Amino acid sequence: MSDTHHPLNIETVHHIANLVQLGLTDEEAAAFLPQLNAILEYFALLQEVDTESVPPAFLLPGARNVLREDNPEPGMSREAFLSNVPASEGEYVSVPRVLEEA
């Protein structure tokens, strides 16, 4: 990451937005570009820290695996689950067609 100056351009902003499934208007992308670059440039600060022999802190101190007996118990009812689904038909969640007919 030697070149941290202006990591993003307008095309990469649109590209990232598509990867994370965010519909972005041209105005939003233009406004975000300098803001996102300023934040990423600020992060370059970390490069001055020597972390050669430092492990990453993925696990919290004292972290341990937590297991329980696999006993069946009632979960959320179908009715409760469907109560927040924006589009449903009968007992089913409704979404646009995923597969095309051959």
Next chain:
Amino acid sequence: MDLYSLTITQAHELLRQRKISSLELTQAVLERIREVDGQIGAYLTVTEGVALEQARQADERLRRGERVTPLTGIPFGVKDSIVTEGIRTTCGSRILEHYVPPYQATAVRRLLEAGAVLLGKHNLDEFSMGSSTENSAFFPTRNPWDLKRVPGGSSGGSAAAVAAGECFFALGGDTGGSIRLPAAFCNVVGLKPTYGRVSRYGLIALASSFDTIGPLTRTVEDAALVLQVIAGQDAHDATSLAQPVPDYAAQLQRPVKGLRLGLPREYFVPGMEAGVEAALQEAIRQFERLGMEIREVSLPHTPYALAVYYLILFAEASANLARFDGVRFGSAAQQAQTIPELYLETRGKGFGAEVKRRIMLGAYTLSAGYYDAYYLKAQRVRTLLRQDFERAFEVCDVLLTPVSPGVAFRLGEKTADPLAMYLSDVYLVATNPAGVPALALPCGFSEGLPVGMQLIARHGEEALLFQVGHAYQQVTEWHKMRPALGR
């Protein structure tokens, strides 16, 4: 004194002696909400019917003297990032504008079982992303001390409500200062517990390795009473701590004489407003008069804390917010003909600017070619941040720092520059990557606006924070100051 401005401890005493009823208490607070919330904007939802019914049930418990706890009959509010069964929970976002959770957050369930009375849901920055509550998709919350200023964020509605007499306590969420900054800006007490001390079940996730739920109250003693109820292991949160919950109230009165108070030199640097610095110095003298030993300590990696915090937060948030796709909940794009259209439109229209910025930055810094330089690097420096605290606590018991370099800022002052907004949290963000508990409490005023200080302790040592904070509040009056509002 008006009923709505009592502390929990005072209200409990009156309830216990049956000098007032929970119904009277609840009606007084509901009346206060009607009186001032048009100006403040602390509530997204007021659950008047639920509150009055729960108050009647609490009065029945008090009358029979059955299962009476210090919170029985006490009205409270909940940050709207914490789910409430059957009560709309928006997280401050359009995407959840109509979401009615089919389950209860553990912390809320425990409060209701203790007999507390739910008044409603508090405004916040969308998905808890912000430091001013201006990022709420609905309306900003205003600071009760000056309506032109922000209450801090992201638990701004909760802090403003406690300060303005619109509830006796609130449940907030703190991922990197979201309880402590608004507490300081509004002159109330706010606790970020040790990571895992309070179950996160039902807290809508921002950064899962930083997120905590904690109380906002008028006194340190009240914060101890609330933590007592909400703390403890929970089968629904595998990261909740197994350690037994100590009796916090029993340890409150212990003397602080001889305890070592550490001042991290990296937190007392130029850039602090003069009035904030003066208040902090006076607080230090106060602790000295209480017999504490003052030590200068060093947390050498402090300058990197903000970058570590935001890098990891963006990464975790971008993953957590992938679930908002318009299929299981959230506003669906009715006209979408394809799945990508559905996602793009739901998320494009449902999320506000700050949420979009953070999701994009998280995806970018996790992507191939950038992962090592950004995310992995941040996780390595996070180890160093933790070690900083471990070393400091070898030579002191509690750390004292400012909460923020300045007092509450004006609405609109920082909205155009996200990085400037992030810098409001510069003194608060190191504790969350390290997992240690921190308490914000009032310590003075600068030009009529509240100043807060932060106390930090080792993992699991909330009792020590309460002990030191309570000792301070026994010899100072700052926490008793209330904003002039309404009448």
